[in-house]
Amino acid sequence: MTQAISDSPLSALLGRSSTGDLIAPAPEGDVLMRILSAGLCAPDHGHLCPWRYIVITGAERPAFAAHVVEAVARQEPDAPEKKREKRRTRFSETPMIIALGMHIRPKHKVPVIEQEMAVAAGAMxxxxxxxxxxxxxxxxxxxxxxxxxxxxxxxxKKPHRLAGFLLVGTPEKPGKLHKRPDIADYMAIWEAEHPVTFRADEESH
Incomplete structure (x- = not known):
């Protein structure tokens, strides 16, 4: 049984880090529904609800992994066998996979890129x-x-697409964080009399 983060919401966000080193359990039941419901709280211009979450878990994983390997073979025919087998292993053994479907409306007044960004915001x-x-x-x-x-x-079906997959489970090494860049390099205070520059863009940086 996993334990939810008890820090303040901001501390929890600052402590998040992506990891592919995942073991069982994955969320299920009401906990999974609550987690996916957070995706539907993302900004959504036009209230189009472009999110489509497809959950793959349990005994269904190897069958879906076979479809992934076939897709890799079609899209990347020169990909080495090692790469295909890596995909098979990840999709077969990761406790849960969530496909990020994008229900796109190309002719809607809301630009497609904004529909895609709503899906991305939901995934985050x-x-x-x-x-x-x-x-x-x-x-x-x-x-x-x-x-x-x-x-x-x-x-x-066309024109709907896929924004990728979330591989989900319990971190094998909880608390392991990636080193983050300094926010001071990526922000600026706008002033009318001065051009906007970012320290991250300086050649010597």
């Missing part, structure tokens, strides 16, 4: 919610995510 909300409930995850994508036969297996 889900990752944050996973962390705050004591779980972990990592967002992966690749050319295979554009494979139409794979998308059809996920119920995503």
């Amino acid at each position: 909300n889900v990752l944050n919610a996973l962390h705050m409930e004591g779980f972990g995850g990592v967002w992966i994508s690749g050319a295979f995510c554009e494979d139409r036969p794979l998308l059809r297996h996920l119920g995503l």
Whole structure:
């Protein structure tokens, strides 16, 4: 049984880090529904609700992994066998996979990119919610995510697409954080009389 993060919400966000080193358990039942509901709290211009979450878990994982390997073969025919087997292993053994479907409306007045950003914002909300409930995850994508036969297996017909997958479970090494950059390098205070510059963009940085 995992234990939810008890720090303040901001401390919890600052302590989140993606990880692919995941073991059982994954969220289930009401906890999973609550985590996915966080995705639907993302900004959504036009209230289009473009999110579509497809959960793959349990005994269904190897069958879906086979579809992923076939998609890799179609989209990256020159990919080494090692890469295909890595995909098979990850999709077969990760406790839970959440496909990030994008229900796109190309002719809507809301630009497609804003619909895509709503899906991305929702995915980030889900990752944050996973962390705050004591779980972990990592967002992966690749050319295979554009494979139409794979998308059809996920119920995503044209023009709907896939933003990638969240691999989900319990962090094998909880508390392990990636080193973060200094925010001072990536922010600026706007002033009318001065051009905006960022320390991260300086050649000597």
